[in-house]
Amino acid sequence: xxxxxxxxxxxxxxxxxxxxxxxxxxxxxxNWLAWYQQKPGKAPKVLIYQASILxxxxxxxxxxxxxxxxFTLTISSLQPDDFATYYCQQYGSYSTxxxxxxxxxx
Amino acid sequence: QVQLQESGPGLVKPSQTLSLTCxxxxxxxxxxxxxxxxxxxxxxxxxxxxGRIFTSGYTTYSPSLxxxxxxxxxxxxxxxxxxxxxxTAADTAVYFCARTYIFDYRPAYFDSWGQGTLVAVSS
Numbered sequence: 001x002x003x004x005x006x007x008x009x010x011x012x013x014x015x016x017x018x019x020x021x022x023x024x025x026x027x028x029x030x031n032w033l034a035w036y037q038q039k040p041g042k043a044p045k046v047l048i049y050q051a052s053i054l055x056x057x058x059x060x061x062x063x064x065x066x067x068x069x070x071f072t073l074t075i076s077s078l079q080p081d082d083f084a085t086y087y088c089q090q091y092g093s094y095s096t097x098x099x100x101x102x103x104x105x106x
Numbered sequence: 107q108v109q110l111q112e113s114g115p116g117l118v119k120p121s122q123t124l125s126l127t128c129x130x131x132x133x134x135x136x137x138x139x140x141x142x143x144x145x146x147x148x149x150x151x152x153x154x155x156x157g158r159i160f161t162s163g164y165t166t167y168s169p170s171l172x173x174x175x176x177x178x179x180x181x182x183x184x185x186x187x188x189x190x191x192x193x194t195a196a197d198t199a200v201y202f203c204a205r206t207y208i209f210d211y212r213p214a215y216f217d218s219w220g221q222g223t224l225v226a227v228s229s
Contacts, residue, residue: 001169001170032212032214034214034215034216036216042221043202043204043219043220043221043222044153044216044219045219046215046216046217049207049209049214049215050209050214055217087152087153089153089155089215089216091212091213091214091215094155094166094168094169095143095155095158095168095213096155097152097153097154097155098152099152100152100153
């Protein structure tokens with residue numbers, strides 16, 4: 001099984017901050033990675049797929065990068081609507097999610 | 107915009123079988139560009155993929171759950187279903203159904219989700 005390690009688990013930031021979340025895989029994913037945003041009581045929403053392709057309707061302040069086993073989600077300027085929990089997901093072998101990163105208000 | 111809706115009992119007794127159905131609002135359930143997945147989330151915890159079914163009926167399950175999981179598809183009703191046997195309290199979670207986009211011939215990301223349904227396992 002491919003294990004996904006996401007960091008940090010919690011992040012406190014302010015509106016306008018640049019935010020970076022990292023996901024590490026136990027095997028080379030060949031860019032088979034997606035990022036999701038989840039708000040309380042709601043289903044996740046895809047932000048990025050194939051490591052760096054922006055999902056439909058997703059604001060351009062979200063950027064995905066990385067390769068092989070290390071991937072990053074960056075929010076260039078945090079907006080009030082961005083306070084949420086973020087998950088990475090690998091689909092290189094079956095499917096596995098990272099443990100999540102909760103972005104809180106500082 | 108496709109819509110997915112989970113349905114089924116909210117309470118299941120230990121050792122029994124959890125059964126859920128996901129209704130899909132359009133004909134994408136018969137399009138080979140998609141597969142159909144179940145994902146769960148215990149309260150306050152992360153997401154766990156359970157398994158998926160392709161329009162061909164071929165299934166793939168999480169290695170940790172494969173001995174207890176069955177996913178089936180009924181395209182005439184635009185539905186797919188989950189059965190999880192021998193449940194325990196550890197199976198208490200919100201269960202989501204989701205459409206899986208097939209990218210470059212590979213089941214990839216989940217592009218549409220149901221709202222989720224809470225299933226509690228308790229006597």
